[in-house]
Amino acid sequence: MISLKNPDQIGKMRVAGALLYEVLQQVRAAVKPGVTTAQLNDLAEKLIRRNHAIPSFLNYEGYPASICASVDDAVVHGIPSKKQVLREGQIISIDCGLILDGWQADSAFTVGVGEISEAAQKLIDVTEQCFWRAARQAVAGNRLGDVGHACQELAEANGYGVIRDLTGHGIGREMHEDPPVYNFGVPGKGLKMRKGMTIAIEPMISAGDWRVTCDADKWSYRTRDRSLCSHYEHTIAINEGALPEILTYPDFVWKEEA
Numbered sequence: 001m002i003s004l005k006n007p008d009q010i011g012k013m014r015v016a017g018a019l020l021y022e023v024l025q026q027v028r029a030a031v032k033p034g035v036t037t038a039q040l041n042d043l044a045e046k047l048i049r050r051n052h053a054i055p056s057f058l059n060y061e062g063y064p065a066s067i068c069a070s071v072d073d074a075v076v077h078g079i080p081s082k083k084q085v086l087r088e089g090q091i092i093s094i095d096c097g098l099i100l101d102g103w104q105a106d107s108a109f110t111v112g113v114g115e116i117s118e119a120a121q122k123l124i125d126v127t128e129q130c131f132w133r134a135a136r137q138a139v140a141g142n143r144l145g146d147v148g149h150a151c152q153e154l155a156e157a158n159g160y161g162v163i164r165d166l167t168g169h170g171i172g173r174e175m176h177e178d179p180p181v182y183n184f185g186v187p188g189k190g191l192k193m194r195k196g197m198t199i200a201i202e203p204m205i206s207a208g209d210w211r212v213t214c215d216a217d218k219w220s221y222r223t224r225d226r227s228l229c230s231h232y233e234h235t236i237a238i239n240e241g242a243l244p245e246i247l248t249y250p251d252f253v254w255k256e257e258a
């Protein structure tokens with residue numbers, strides 16, 4: 001069932017989204033060689049709680065942490081660890097969610113640890129572009145296939161693979177609501193979007209093949225061919241006759257398409 005949100009409810013999600021943005025900015029600034037993924041997790045959790053919010057990932061279906069930290073060939077759901085010390089040249093995806101006043105925000109980004117290769121930076125940049133390209137399609141009257149196709153087209157034009165096994169999702173009072181939001185698709189197909197829908201779009205893009213495996217910890221997904229993978233996510237609100245509001249990116253201003 002898809003729940004539409006009224007302007008008051010979207011207002012609450014905007015406040016949750018703004019807090020998550022600040023948390024993720026701080027965590028991003030803390031990424032450097034020598035830092036452990038557990039330290040990044042502790043920072044995020046401390047900032048969330050200090051601002052009277054709840055880390056939504058913690059204990060979600062038994063997940064043991066407040067962020068997902070997925071390094072290099074890890075796709076998503078990497079469990080932070082004191083033993084995982086970041087090294088120069090790696091890339092790390094940090095995914096985090098929180099609940100404020102009963103409303104959810106969910107966002108992720110990928111960043112290099114110190115200096116990274118040109119190829120790795122390109123993967124990160126194209127993944128972000130895949131998100132923005134997809135988000136431009138997320139307007140009332142368009143279909144989810146338009147969103148997925150926009151992402152897929154750009155990723156594949158760059159020779160990358162779009163992860164199929166994991167998707168974006170509706171979001172609101174729950175972190176995962178209907179509908180699933182695929183990062184691939186056929187234009188004009190799929191669910192028609194409506195004003196008041198709030199969704200998380202989250203492209204997961206592999207430098208190689210899109211197939212994934214799950215680690216023995218039952219959480220961390222990894223590319224099967226061990227190629228690098230990047231992830232980028234925002235929670236957005238669908239508008240009618242206007243581009244979506246990026247709830248986890250306060251004051252974001254849309255520009256003319258390049």
Ligand code: MF3
Pocket residue numbers: 056057058060061063067068077095096097106107169200202233
């Ligand atoms: N943020 C993830 C998503 O985008 C969910 C994290 S799963 C959890 O759907 F178990 F870590 F909470």
Ligand code: CO
Pocket residue numbers: 106107168169200202233
């Ligand atoms: Co999500």
